[in-house]
Amino acid sequence: MSSQVTKHAALNPKTTHFEFFGPPGALAVTLGVPFLSYALNLGCSERLAACPPPLKFIPGFLLATVEDSNWWSSLWDTKVVLVYAGWYAFCVAAWAVLPGDYVEGLPLRTGGTKKYKINAFSTFLLALGLVFGWIIRFGPESFTYIYEKFPQFITAALLNSILQAAFVYAKSFNNGELLALGGNSGNFIYDFYIGRALNPSIGSFDIKSFNELRPGLILWALIDISMVCEQAVRRGGFTRVTDSLWLVVGSQIWYVADALYNEPAIFTTMDITTDGFGFMLSVGDLLWVPFIYSLQARYLVFNQVELGPIYTAAIMGFNLLGYYIFRAANGEKNDFRNGRDKKNLHYMTTEGGRKLITSGWWGRSRHPNYLGDIIMATAWCLPTGFNTIVTYFYPIYFAVLLVHRQMRDDEQCAIKYGKDWDKYKKIVPWRIIPYVY
Structure with a gap:
């Protein structure tokens, strides 16, 4: 037993070097990312008619929200939380059901390697097929729900990010868990944020690599499609959607498709090889990517630009x-x-x-x-x-x-x-x- 403890300690040395200015910085980012996500997407919305000048951005956001108690209560929508949970469950089911090869990652400190199932692009094509079929059958107005409930979806993604970060943090204390070299400081705030476990998994399901490419990245593309549908409804059809919006959406969906098609390339990146999976990656993958990276498309829905x-x-x-x-x-x-x-x-x-x-x-x-x-x-x-x-x-x-x-x-x-x-x-x-x- 003592030899196992010694071996575990040797594989998982204590973290002595802090990033992000240590625990205070980690706490600031943990609290700041959700606030900034709401601020960017609600401060730049039809609620304020258009994006306010830069110097008035945060004050304008606060004025429009803090004084309105209804806005705070509207951030929670049980139906949206269930829809988001259903979307995440769909991605997990697609990972499990759709065929895909297994590839080996880089060698671990243990001397072994992990195998990852490759079918993110297939999941993307399946999601697009279902969405396009839905829009063809029920019209563009049937897929404007994401645009209409954008703040509520941010809340749902944030909730999922917190729950996952808490789950993998608790799981990291299991015997035999390989820890990230930068996430074993012993400080809860810092380790929860930076990620304590290097490769948290449930059986062959690798939580970190799954979140890196699937739920948030594919959702980014679906959000963009919802923006096109919203503008199509306002302007009288897809043929009247502005060239600026088509350009943004087309470029971003191509970027998403390319990342998913080249899925094996991610296993040599720092996120996979070095960083633990904690709140930093969970909120980045599930909230930040889809809801911040789609800001341009959301802006063009109501600030329509012909290039x-x-x-x-x-x-x-x-x-x-x-x-x-x-x-x-x-x-x-x-x-x-x-x-x-x-x-x-x-x-x-x-x-x-x-x-x-x-x-x-x-x-x-x-x-x-x-x-x-x-x-x-x-x-x-x-x-x-x-x-x-x-x-x-x-x-x-x-x-x-x-x-x-x-x-x-x-x-x-x-x-x-x-x-x-x-x-x-x-x-x-x-x-x-x-x-x-």
Whole structure:
């Protein structure tokens, strides 16, 4: 028994380095994300006629809500909570029922690997088929429910995020649970937020990877479709939906489809290999992604913008540039790691035998895929015009997130590769944007 305890302690050392400014920062983000989710989506809504000027955004939101007791009570809707629970159950059932291959993740500290079932894209196609069939049968007005109940859906997603984070935190104390190196501090607030368990699972069902791609990401696409239906009802049909809304929705759904189709690529990301699953990832996957990333589409429902063919083509080209960089960079990395390198990329070998790419996209910067992501995020906002900064919250936040993630990755790699990482940084000095950062 004592040997098992010693082995468990060796595999799961105490966390001594805090991120997000430690427990106070974790608490601030835990409380701040729900508030900001309501603020962004309700402050930028028809309740205030249009997005208010940036400096009046938060005061305008508070004025419109805090003084109205009915608004607070309206945030809870039992039917919406049940609808959201049904949606989550559908995603779980699709994971279990739909066929899919199993792929191995990267080696764990235990020496073994985890196997993940791959059928997120099939789940996406099934969901789209059911939604499109519903709309064809009952008309666009039958699928405006998400738009009409948007704040209530935020509450439902938040509730699910809290319950899941609490469940995996409690489960992390089971014997034999592999913990995240950054989530075993012993401080409840910090560990609950950052994630204590590395790979919380129920049998072969991996909770973290499932949430990363399925319920929130697919829901983002369905929210966008609901926005198109709402505008179609107002303007007299789908043929009258504005080009700006079609451009935003088409670009975002393509992004979702691409992520789901390339599902195996996620198993080499920091979220899967390093981070624990706690409130940070649960609220990010289930609330933040679908309800914040769809802000541009929601804004265009009632602030209807006609771009015309020239501006539409220019924005589409900018978005495709970002997509090309993002996909080409990720493709190079995945092919190299899987022994399918067709470009004969240059690389350096570390003392531990790991290979670090030093040519191609990864020779231009250490995170070229982040550059593509930032370009795409900006392209999704351009169709909304420049009357408000609120619709540009996503790329601003996303750039900060990616820079922070790059810094975290650099710290991890410095520990992992030691002096070899310093050599690599001299060969590839740019972090994200070549010759800029």
